[in-house]
Amino acid sequence: MRRFRADLHIHTVLSACADLEMSPAKIVRMAKDRNIDLIAVTDHNSTLHCRLVKELAEESGLNVLLGVEVTTREEVHCLAYFGDLTSLDLFQEYLGNHLPSVPYLPEKFGYQALVDRKEMIIRLFEEYLNVALDQSIDQVEQEVHRLGGLFVPAHIERQMFGIFNQLGFVPESLVCDAMGLMPQSKEAEIRIKFGINDNIPLLKASDAHTLEEIGSGVTWFELQEPTFEEIKKALGCREGRKTTTE
Template sequence: MLKFRADLHIHTVLSPCADLEMSPRNIVSGAKEAGLQIIGITDHNSTRNALVIKNLAQAEGIYVLMGAEVTTKEEVHCLAFFEGDEELKEFQNYLDDNITKIPNPNGHFGYQPVVDADENVLEMVDYFLTSALKKGISEIQQKVYDLNGIFIPAHVTRPMGGIFTQLGFIPATLSYDALGITSKTSAAAIRATKGVKPDVTLVYNSDAHFPEQIGRNYSVFHLEEVSFKEIRMALNRLHERFVEER
C-alpha cells in the first residue's frame, strides 16, 4: 500500500464565509505546498467551483474529490462527494431544488462567486448558500448513495453544525462512510465520550476557509492508488485500505 496525505474539507471563494483569496489556483497551490495528494472541495450547498479545481489540480498530480458541504434540515453539516461530472450535476440540481433560498443582496452575507480557472466571475449566486435544505439528513444521505457518492458527517463535535451538537446522537439507521473531525479534538476523545465504534473511520480535515489553513489538519490514506473507489474502500476499511488514526 502507498500513503497519501488528504484534506477532504476545503472551501472556495464561492462559500460566503470563505476568504476571497480561496480561488481555484490558490487552492491548488496551497494544497501542493502542504504536501497534499488528495483534496475535497466542499462549498456550502454548492458544487459549482469543484470541477474547475479538479481540472487544475490534475496537472499538479493532486486528486480532487468533487462535492459540497450540505446543511440538512436539522442543520447538520455533511460532506458529499461524487466521482463523475453527471452525478455532480444531478446533485447540484437536487441542491438547487431543495435549498431554502434566503436572498443575499449585494453580498450581505458574503460574496458567492462562481469562477473560472483565471478567476473571472461567471456568476454571483444571489441566495445565501449556507441555508438549510428542506430535506433531512437521512434523505440527503440516500440521495448521495443513489448517485454512488461518499457521505461523511462533518466536524461532528463542533458547537455549530456537528451531528452530536444538533441531534445529540447518530441515528441508528443512518449510513455513512466516515465521520469528519477537526484539530480541536482527537479520535480517542470522540470514541470515549461519544461512543463511536472502533470500526468507524474518523477523518481529520482542515475545514479551510483561508489559504493558510489548507492542510493544517489532514489524514493519511493507505491505498494501492488514488481513485474514488480506493478512497471509498479506505474510508470503509475494505481490502486492507484504511485511514490512519492518531
Template sequence: MLTSKRDQGKIDPENVSHGTAMLKKRRKMTSEQALYSGKHGKADLHMHSTYSDGCATIEEILEHVQNNTDLDVIALTDHDVIEGALRARDIWSKGSYRFDFVVGEEVTTTEGHLLGLFLEKKVPDGFSMERSIDMIHDQGGLAVVAHPLHRFFRHSCQRPVMDRIHASKDVWLDGVETWNASFCGIYANYIAMGTNREVYRLPELGNSDAHTLSAIGSGVTWFEGKTALEVRAAIEQAASAPGGKMWDMQAYYHWVRYIMKDKELREARRPAIA
C-alpha cells in the same frame, strides 16, 4: 477483505475500527504512527473556496496544494454548491498536478452539516440528515458527518441524530470527521473520537475545514495509497485514520480580515435609502 456498509447493509462492529485500532480512545494518528502502519497517503477532504465562504479562488487552492503542501488527495466542499468543485476538477484534469482531486459539497441539513464526497451533481440543502445521506448515496457518493457533537455549534450534528442513524437499518453514514482543524473541532474533536470508538465505530477522517490557504492540510486523513480511489477504499474498508493539527492564528486572521472586507464591499454596494 472488508466490504462497505452499503454492500452488506451494516458494517460489522467487530471489524470496523481497524483504521484506528492502534490509537488511544481520544487520540489522532501521528505521522510516526501513520508511517509504522503503512498509511503513507495524506488527504484533506473538507475545504472551502470563494464559491462559498472561503478566502481563496479555486485556482489559488490548486496552486497552493501543488506547491506548498505534501497532500496526495484533496476535495473541495463548498457550502451547498458544487459548481466550484466541478470547475476545479476541470482545471485540475487539464493540468499536471501531482495530487488527486475529489468533487464534494458540504450540505446543510436540518440537523447539521454533512460532507458529500465523490459527487457529480449538487445535493439540495434543507432536508433531514437521513434524506441528505440517501441523496448522496443515490449518486454513488460517500456521506461523512462533519464536525459532529459540538455542543454549541448549530451546524454540528448532535448525539440524538447520530444515535438515530446508528440504529437505522435503512440509512448509514460512510464515515465521521473526528478531527476538524477549525474552531468547530475545539474540544469537540476529542468527544467525537471517544464517542465514535465507543459507540458508532464508523470509519474516521481528519480534515482542515480550511477557509484560507494557510489552513489547507492542517487536518488530514491518513490512508494506504496515494489516489482518490485508494482513499475512498480506505474509508469504505474502515482503514482511514484522522490526523493533523488545529488552525494557527494566521488562518484565523486571514479569514476574519476577508469576512470584514467582504462585508464592507457588500455594504458599499447597498443602495442608499432615500
C-alpha cells in the same frame, strides 16, 4: 500500498464565509505547497467549483474527490463526495430542487463568487447558499448513496452544525461512510466522548476558509492508487486499505 495525505474539507470563494483569496487556482497551489496528495473542495450546498478544481488539480498532479457540504433541514452539516462528474451533476440538481430561495446582503455576509481559472468572476450569487435544505439528514444520506457517493457528517464535535449537538445522537438508520473531525481534535478522545466504534472511520480535515488553514487538519489514506473505489475500500477498511488521523 502508498500513503496519501488528504485534506477533504476546504471552502472556495463560492462559500460566503470563505476568504476572497480562496480561488480554485490558489487552493490547488497551496495544497501542492503543503504536500497534500488528495483534496476536496466542499462549498455550502453547491458543487459548482468542483469541475475547475478537478481540472486544475489534475494538471498539477494532485488528486481530487468531488465534494460539497450540505446543510440538512435539522441544520446538520454533512459532507458528500462523488467519484465522477455525472453523479456530481445529478446531486447539484437535487440541491437546486431543495434549496430554499433566501436573498441576503453580500456586503455583510460575504460574496459567493464563481470564478474561472484566471480568478475572474463568472457569476455572483444573490441568494444565500448556506441555508438549510428542505430535506432531512436521512433524505440527504439516501440521495448521496443512491448516486453512489460517500456520506460523512462534518465536524461532529462542533457545537454549531455538528450532528451530536443538533440531533443529540446518530439515528440508527443513518448510513455514514465516515465522520468528520476538526483539525485540533484527537481521534481517541472523540471516539470515547461520543461512543463511536472503530468500524466508523474518522476523517480529520482543515475546514479551511483561508489559504493559510489548508492542510491544518489531514487524514492519511493507504491505497494502491488514489481512485474513488480505493478510497471507498479504505473507509471500509477492506483489502488492506485504511485511513489514519494521527
